[in-house]
Amino acid sequence: MNEKIEEKALENLKILFENVFRKERSESYRNIFREVYKEDYPEEANPDSFVTLTDLRTIAEDLKVSRGKKILDMGCGRGGPGLWIARETGANYVGIDLSENAIDQAKQRLSNFNIEGTVDFRVGDMYALDFPENSFDGALSVDVISFIPDPLVVFKEAARVLCPDAHFVFTTWENKTSQKINDYRSYLRDAGFNVISYIETSGWKERQRKVYQKTIELKKVLIKDMGRDGAFTWIMEAKRYLPILDNLRRILTVARKI
Numbered sequence: 196m197n198e199k200i201e202e203k204a205l206e207n208l209k210i211l212f213e214n215v216f217r218k219e220r221s222e223s224y225r226n227i228f229r230e231v232y233k234e235d236y237p238e239e240a241n242p243d244s245f246v247t248l249t250d251l252r253t254i255a256e257d258l259k260v261s262r263g264k265k266i267l268d269m270g271c272g273r274g275g276p277g278l279w280i281a282r283e284t285g286a287n288y289v290g291i292d293l294s295e296n297a298i299d300q301a302k303q304r305l306s307n308f309n310i311e312g313t314v315d316f317r318v319g320d321m322y323a324l325d326f327p328e329n330s331f332d333g334a335l336s337v338d339v340i341s342f343i344p345d346p347l348v349v350f351k352e353a354a355r356v357l358c359p360d361a362h363f364v365f366t367t368w369e370n371k372t373s374q375k376i377n378d379y380r381s382y383l384r385d386a387g388f389n390v391i392s393y394i395e396t397s398g399w400k401e402r403q404r405k406v407y408q409k410t411i412e413l414k415k416v417l418i419k420d421m422g423r424d425g426a427f428t429w430i431m432e433a434k435r436y437l438p439i440l441d442n443l444r445r446i447l448t449v450a451r452k453i
C-alpha cells in the first residue's frame with residue numbers, strides 16, 4: 196500500500212479511537228452486550244471488542260505462558276481483556292495502544308485486577324514496536340488486526356519481538372470482499388510463524404448481528420446516554436457492518452514463532 200495513504204489511514208484510526216475512548220463505555224451500550232452474550236459476557240474485562248469469556252479463556256490457555264514469562268498485548272485498548280489474561284496466566288504483561296486516552300484508562304483499571312507490579316501500559320504503534328528482538332514469551336491481540344492496512348508489517352514486528360517458539364494468539368475478522376484480506380495464514384508464514392490453529396469463533400455472527408440490531412433499535416437510548424457524538428460511532432458501525440456480516444468471518448489464530 197502507498198505509504199502516504201497508509202499514514203493517513205493510521206491517523207484517521209487514531210482520531211476515531213481517541214474519540215471512542217474519551218469516555219467510559221456507557222452502561223446502555225454494555226447492556227446490549229450483556230443481554231446478547233448472557234453468561235459469556237466478560238463483565239470484569241469490560242472489553243471494547245466482541246471478545247467473549249470463552250475467547251479470553253482460550254487465548255490465556257493458547258499463549259502457553261506462566262508466572263515469570265512476559266507477554267505483549269498489541270492494541271490493548273483500555274486494557275480489560277489483557278489484564279484478565281495477565282491475571283489468569285500469571286505472566287508479566289505489557290499493553291500498547293495508539294490511543295493516549297485508552298492507555299490512561301487502562302492504567303486506572305489496573306487496580307481492579309490486583310496485579311500491580313507485573314503490568315506496564317504504554318502508548319505505542321504495532322507497526323513499529325519499541326522493543327528489542329526476543330523480548331516476549333507470547334503476544335496477543337484482540338479484535339485489532341482487521342483495522343491494520345498492512346498486516347504483514349505488524350506480523351513481522353510481532354515475530355521480531357517474540358522469542359523462538361513463542362505463541363502469537365489473536366482474534367480478528369477475515370473479509371471476503373475483493374480488496375480486503377480473506378485469509379491471514381500466508382501473511383503469518385511470510386512473517387516467520389507456523390500456524391498452529393486457525394478457527395472460526397463459535398456463534399460470533401449471531402451475537403454480532405444481535406448487537407448491531409439492538410444498537411440500531413436502541414439508537415435513541417444510546418444517544419440520550421452517550422450524546423450524539425458518543426453514540427454515533429456505534430450506530431454507524433452497526434449500520435455499516437450489519438448488511439455485510441455474511442462477508443466476514445471472525446477467527447481465533449494461534450501461530451508459533453519459528
Ligand SMILES: C[S@@+](CC[C@H](N)C(=O)[O-])C[C@H]1O[C@@H](n2cnc3c(N)ncnc32)[C@H](O)[C@@H]1O
Nearest residue numbers: 212242243244270271272292293320321337339
Ligand atoms: C476494537 S479495539 C480493541 C481494544 C482491546 N483489544 C479490547 O479488546 O478491548 C481496537 C484497538 O486497536 C488499537 N489500534 C489500532 N491500530 C493500532 C496500531 N497501529 N497500534 C496500536 N494500537 C492500535 C485502537 O486504538 C483500539 O484501541
